[in-house]
Amino acid sequence: MEKILVLTHADETGSALTKASLEAVSAGMDLAARLSTPLTIGIIAADSAKAASAVAATGARLLAVSGEAFAQALYASDAAAAEALQRAANATIVLAPGTSRFTRIMAGVAHRLGGFIDTHITALSGANSVEASRWFYRQRIEAIISRGVRPWFMLLDTGTHTAYAGAVGTAQVEQIAVELPALRTTVRGFRAPEQGQQTIRPDAKMLLVAGAGWTKKQPDGQIHAAEAGKLILGFLSATGASLGSSKSLVDQGGEGEPVLPFLTHMNQIGQTGSTPRHAKGLSTCCHGEEPHVVGWRFIGSRRAISLDPNCGWTRGKADVVYVADAFPVMAKVNALLEAGKS
């Protein structure tokens, strides 16, 4: 019989589980119910008692590693904590959220425990067995996999499951002691991109994709990078959208061409960037395969503004393509959004 452990961790407050952790709890509860098997939840947090209150109503066995040493995301301490939790739970299947904190450590933890790991899991299925869906070749090929060995660790992509939202209560938590190795690394803090304004918003409903066309010559023969920047930032400000970019636009900075100063490689979507999850996506001045095929894989409703009526990458990928110049369209969109606000 399978035994399931869901590993979770607290957010920066140290006393509340992350949304991604609560999504993993939901996935674990579903799987445990389907397999009629008990569920254990492991918590890594500075204050695990508070963090555990959010999952008190799950009825799961709760294990925790607590203390200031686990407030920050470090490989050595986090790996030791996760290892200790799994040793205490002795689970055959370990689910965890695919956050930066857990993606850093979980393969190492699986190795220490003689287990195996698969990551970027988007769905769990199977009638009498456990099967997992994930993508290969940067979201171009989808596969369903299974493992005949245990323990099997799986990191779940964030946004693929509903976050658990049961009643908050007082939880009975078993504290697990961890002997930490000598730590050679310390976390000094966090830094936003140098360009200032934060344009990456994973929780936004909408993604705006900016392509290299924004910094190309316009009908008057001139480049209007400053105006492009103003229009893009205006749209982000009015809608709260997140900003993605094609590789070619981000790369222009290194090639001496006009740039949008707020863009960094972290905005890049596609083969060498991210594949974000948003309900809606609007691509502008973008003519490449990458944003439309790979970067848009997990975008719900998709529209594009493009001067090329025959752009093969938007056909079949976008719901609507407007054949138009993005400059006047976006200026008008921003004006309408501002008017709507006031």
Added chain:
Amino acid sequence: MSNILHIVVCAGIVPDPLQTLEPVSGPAGPGLKNEMVLPAVLDPWAASALYEAAALAAKNPGSKLWLVSLGPKAKLQQVMMTVAQKVAFELVPIDGPIGGFPDAHSTAAVLAETIAALPGLDKTKLLLFGGWESATRGAGVTLQLVGERLSITDQFQGVDQISLSDDGSFEVLERVEGGKHQVSGCAGAPAVLGWATGNLAEPRNNPQVGMANMRTIMPALAKAKVAKLDANGLSYVSVALPKQQRETRVVKDMTPDQIAAELVEWIGAE
């Protein structure tokens, strides 16, 4: 004052991103149609790691840079014709399967065994570099597993910057959620750094660097050891291309005002 570093970059080869990929099933499991004839490139994030490693080695005289790559010998040779012109390195090729479907644990075991046996490698000076995810399997676990097998417990993923101090300690910027970087300080090597994009542009081709590299690359390829990868219980229930093809409405006859009005309505709709 400079620090002597031993930098090992793990980098696979992947199909050129512009190629159309189609999965096929074979006796050894899933693969890509015409995989061996698809043009290949060095894995993009691992390539960032290689360029960052070369820059770091150049700033610290006496440092050494190895490039460890697992793939079919013929494909490795093809890719190295280009990569060798970018920066100076010593290639350590491993003749093995190509693609994203073999198990990462087996790949890591072969890489770790090869790295541990590198002649002249001082593990106290080791910085293990690679891409934080590949463009094939994209699991982001191989480098971690290699690090664990080499008993390295200072690991960083999604790295965009490393700043080395005179005393050998360094500061690392790792990507975390929300477009931010986590800033960490580490006492020094050994450490594992899985690179994201980094800050360096792709170096221009330098034929002289290429010629110098190829003098050692060709003999290394000739001597490449053969690796067989275990499945470790991994099985594929299905492998397929995504089927979603959207019915695209192409709008050619609307004014900017009309388009804007329609977009604003769409943006506001739940």
